[in-house]
Amino acid sequence: MPKQKTHKGAAKRYKVTGTGKIRHAKAWRGHNRHTKSATRWRRLDGDETLTGKDAKRAARLLGR
Numbered sequence: 001m002p003k004q005k006t007h008k009g010a011a012k013r014y015k016v017t018g019t020g021k022i023r024h025a026k027a028w029r030g031h032n033r034h035t036k037s038a039t040r041w042r043r044l045d046g047d048e049t050l051t052g053k054d055a056k057r058a059a060r061l062l063g064r
Contacts, residue, residue: 010061
């Protein structure tokens, strides 16, 4: 039986932590930096953890 391939689009968007959680970058950070306030920009900083069905779907795409 052939190996399951990783979904490359998902691999570029998600990363798996050492404990197996799936992290992703927050939305609304792509462009128009100067129209967003510094407070809003700080709130969008960093990664978030996927939970629930979203995490299961992403894990399946990543071959986990």
